[in-house]
Amino acid sequence: MTIDGDVLEIELDMDLGEVMKLKKFVEPRLEYIESIEVIGARDRFASSALFAMLFSIKKSKPEIRIPIIDDGVFNLADYGSVHWIHND
Amino acid sequence: MPIMAAYIGYIMTKEEIRAIFVEEATEVIEKLDIDIINYEEDPSNKELLNELFRGVHTLKGSANSFGFSRLGGFVHHFEDILDHYRAGEASVPVNAIDVFLNAVDVIKETLYLEVDDKDGLPENYDATLEAIKQLLSSKESESEETDEAIPMLDLAGEFGDMEEAPTVMEDSVKTPVASVGKSLYKLVLKFDTDIYHRGYDHGRFFQLLSEKGKILQSHWTLPPVPTMEAFDPEVNYWTEVELYLESAEDADSIEEIFLFVEPQEFSITLVSERVEEAKPEAKETVSKEPHRRKEDIVSEKLPEEQHRRKDDKRSFVKIDTQKLDELFDSVGEMVIAQNFVAENEEIRQLNSPQLTRTIENLSKITRLIQSRVMALRMVPVHDTFDKMKRVVRDASRKVNKEIEFQIDGEETEVDKTMVDSLSDPLIHIVRNAIDHGIEANAEDRLAAGKSAVGQVLLRAYHKGGNIAIEVRDDGRGINKEKVYAKALERGIISANDELSDQQIYGLIMQAGFSTADVISDISGRGVGLDVVRSSIEKLQGKVEIDSKVGEGSVFTILLPLTLAIIDGMIVESSGDMFIVPTLSVIESFIPTKDIIHTARGKGEFVDLRGEMIPIVRLNEVLQINDKHPEIHDSTLLCLESENGKFALLIDDLVGRQQVVIKPLGKALAKLEGISGGAIMGNGDIALILNIDSLFSGKN
Numbered sequence: 001m002t003i004d005g006d007v008l009e010i011e012l013d014m015d016l017g018e019v020m021k022l023k024k025f026v027e028p029r030l031e032y033i034e035s036i037e038v039i040g041a042r043d044r045f046a047s048s049a050l051f052a053m054l055f056s057i058k059k060s061k062p063e064i065r066i067p068i069i070d071d072g073v074f075n076l077a078d079y080g081s082v083h084w085i086h087n088d
Numbered sequence: 089m090p091i092m093a094a095y096i097g098y099i100m101t102k103e104e105i106r107a108i109f110v111e112e113a114t115e116v117i118e119k120l121d122i123d124i125i126n127y128e129e130d131p132s133n134k135e136l137l138n139e140l141f142r143g144v145h146t147l148k149g150s151a152n153s154f155g156f157s158r159l160g161g162f163v164h165h166f167e168d169i170l171d172h173y174r175a176g177e178a179s180v181p182v183n184a185i186d187v188f189l190n191a192v193d194v195i196k197e198t199l200y201l202e203v204d205d206k207d208g209l210p211e212n213y214d215a216t217l218e219a220i221k222q223l224l225s226s227k228e229s230e231s232e233e234t235d236e237a238i239p240m241l242d243l244a245g246e247f248g249d250m251e252e253a254p255t256v257m258e259d260s261v262k263t264p265v266a267s268v269g270k271s272l273y274k275l276v277l278k279f280d281t282d283i284y285h286r287g288y289d290h291g292r293f294f295q296l297l298s299e300k301g302k303i304l305q306s307h308w309t310l311p312p313v314p315t316m317e318a319f320d321p322e323v324n325y326w327t328e329v330e331l332y333l334e335s336a337e338d339a340d341s342i343e344e345i346f347l348f349v350e351p352q353e354f355s356i357t358l359v360s361e362r363v364e365e366a367k368p369e370a371k372e373t374v375s376k377e378p379h380r381r382k383e384d385i386v387s388e389k390l391p392e393e394q395h396r397r398k399d400d401k402r403s404f405v406k407i408d409t410q411k412l413d414e415l416f417d418s419v420g421e422m423v424i425a426q427n428f429v430a431e432n433e434e435i436r437q438l439n440s441p442q443l444t445r446t447i448e449n450l451s452k453i454t455r456l457i458q459s460r461v462m463a464l465r466m467v468p469v470h471d472t473f474d475k476m477k478r479v480v481r482d483a484s485r486k487v488n489k490e491i492e493f494q495i496d497g498e499e500t501e502v503d504k505t506m507v508d509s510l511s512d513p514l515i516h517i518v519r520n521a522i523d524h525g526i527e528a529n530a531e532d533r534l535a536a537g538k539s540a541v542g543q544v545l546l547r548a549y550h551k552g553g554n555i556a557i558e559v560r561d562d563g564r565g566i567n568k569e570k571v572y573a574k575a576l577e578r579g580i581i582s583a584n585d586e587l588s589d590q591q592i593y594g595l596i597m598q599a600g601f602s603t604a605d606v607i608s609d610i611s612g613r614g615v616g617l618d619v620v621r622s623s624i625e626k627l628q629g630k631v632e633i634d635s636k637v638g639e640g641s642v643f644t645i646l647l648p649l650t651l652a653i654i655d656g657m658i659v660e661s662s663g664d665m666f667i668v669p670t671l672s673v674i675e676s677f678i679p680t681k682d683i684i685h686t687a688r689g690k691g692e693f694v695d696l697r698g699e700m701i702p703i704v705r706l707n708e709v710l711q712i713n714d715k716h717p718e719i720h721d722s723t724l725l726c727l728e729s730e731n732g733k734f735a736l737l738i739d740d741l742v743g744r745q746q747v748v749i750k751p752l753g754k755a756l757a758k759l760e761g762i763s764g765g766a767i768m769g770n771g772d773i774a775l776i777l778n779i780d781s782l783f784s785g786k787n
Binding site for chain 1: 264284289290291294295298302303304305306307308309310311312313314315316317319321322324325326329332
């Protein structure tokens with residue numbers, strides 16, 4: 001997890017502990033984060049808590065760009081296409 | 089290949105082999121009936137004809153291998169005519185369906201004669217055989233071209249030949265297609281919110297699943313989530329994750345991944361079976377020998393078919409239900425022992441978090457094992473429902489009424505013991521609906537503003553903790569006044585009896601009751617609905633009737649999910665615990681003084697919203713003691729019994745629980761008012777009350 005100006009870069013292999021740390025990191029900085037991008041391998045993910053939190057971030061700040069959820073679908077080399085069904 | 093071949097390699101007695109033959113042959117024959125009716129509904133479906141042919145072919149082999157020549161001979165002719173229609177272009181004439189169905193009846197009866205070593209032939213044997221031969225002779229006048237074109241092309245389709253494309257669902261955008269040699273599974277994960285605390289994560293399961301095959305696609309469902317402030321990463325917000333996995337492994341192997349997950353938290357469905365790559369030599373055989381007889385090819389192909397099924401453990405594991413009962417009983421003991429540990433005060437006082445966690449884990453695993461053992465006994469009502477199609481067909485023809493029969497909820501699962509006993513009562517109710525429910529003719533229906541064709545719906549669904557099986561017709565309904573008058577005339581009720589609509593409808597299930605003006609040979613023979621009622625009551629279920637004159641009737645059979653477990657209200661009386669089946673409970677309440685009445689010589693009553701309900705004191709009826717507690721200091725449990733409604737007086741209502749039924753020993757089996765026992769979590773024994781025998785209805 002790194003922050004490059006107003007872009008937060010995360011990796012998909014974050015486990016639950018790291019997601020909890022991410023929440024603590026993001027909450028006070030949410031105001032100036034404009035985009036959340038995935039860096040590193042796009043083959044698999046470690047915790048589904050990360051995805052849920054990305055939706056929570058989006059709900060808290062609808063204008064934020066989070067391509068992996070904004071596009072409705074993204075592909076993982078090991079786990080195929082991932083589709084979101086979210087009503088909020 | 090005869091069905092028995094797979095078993096003959098084992099050392100079995102002749103009787104054992106015979107018993108397996110009879111069981112399997114009966115299954116095959118029952119399916120023939122269903123396939124014929126389904127084919128009649130969908131004559132363009134050649135696969136159904138192929139299915140029929142396969143069943144008959146298998147039966148012929150088995151019958152001949154047992155020396156059942158009467159059966160084998162008849163089936164051989166039946167097979168010939170099926171082979172003609174399934175393989176050729178000729179369509180099946182309408183009258184052939186009747187011949188097919190008659191042939192199945194003859195097969196059934198011939199099988200009984202053969203198995204019982206009785207001489208002779210069924211009454212319709214010769215006539216049906218003649219009808220088959222006539223159909224066969226008419227085929228000879230057809231062109232030869234069709235016959236020549238049949239064999240190879242047809243068999244390719246029939247036996248899942250290797251050139252077929254994998255089966256996929258229609259919506260190819262949503263459903264991926266598995267690679268050659270792989271099966272496609274759909275998995276639905278519905279994890280509880282606490283999975284992260286339990287040490288699981290979707291990510292972990294995805295990883296394990298990807299070791300079993302390849303995940304092609306997943307759909308993640310998320311309800312509204314809280315904003316960041318309230319968001320708790322340790323809570324699982326995903327309500328459902330649906331994923332498609334292609335794998336060369338079977339469903340059991342995949343299911344192992346979820347060993348420690350609650351059964352309701354996941355499901356696995358086979359979307360398409362593994363399809364092998366085309367084998368060049370198979371094509372070569374076909375092209376080299378274009379003129380082989382169809383029958384020879386079938387004989388060679390069948391072993392492959394059997395072998396493929398043999399690999400499929402799900403198709404071939406047959407377990408005696410008695411062994412399942414024993415297993416379930418042992419698991420029940422384990423649950424009791426586990427509850428005993430969980431509720432043990434001395435263990436609690438140790439105040440050890442580690443021990444508490446271990447006991448909780450043990451509890452979870454025990455429940456998991458219990459529910460899985462339970463699931464072994466559960467089978468869909470599908471086959472029983474399918475059998476009703478033939479019943480409807482025969483009954484509607486017999487009384488000359490056109491019926492549209494619909495089935496819904498056939499995937500609903502019921503305890504195997506109950507499915508076996510459900511067939512006869514259901515046949516009677518369905519026949520009753522056609523014979524008495526639906527109007528005598530189309531003119532009557534049209535005059536009543538209905539469609540000319542009578543509608544009968546058979547539906548299964550879950551209702552509370554029970555299974556409901558409903559037979560609904562849109563016929564003339566039950567004439568309440570006529571039922572009441574008939575019951576009065578026969579002395580079933582007295583003029584003073586005040587009965588609810590439900591109770592009046594219930595009278596038609598009293599022994600010997602019939603309102604049919606003309607006794608038909610379909611139903612209404614005076615041994616009708618009372619037998620239905622007693623059969624269902626033996627299954628600890630009940631039948632409810634609802635009806636509206638001119639609109640139709642609904643017969644609903646309510647059954648417990650299983651006979652091994654009962655959902656019960658735990659009640660206390662004079663310091664002892666008893667269990668009342670929840671199915672019988674209408675409501676419970678603490679009465680006020682003003683609604684309690686005593687009628688001289690008739691006992692005590694409670695006025696429940698204008699209805700006078702007799703009170704039965706549990707401690708007195710079971711002769712526990714002579715105490716006579718004040719009614720307004722006690723709790724009343726309003727119960728529905730076969731003798732009518734009554735209020736059971738108890739000291740207290742303790743709670744509701746599912747308990748494993750334990751039979752009472754011989755000495756206690758005839759105890760009036762008691763139907764069984766159960767061991768409670770604390771090790772105490774509670775007796776299960778037999779509601780019907782607690783209240784005679786005459787006090």
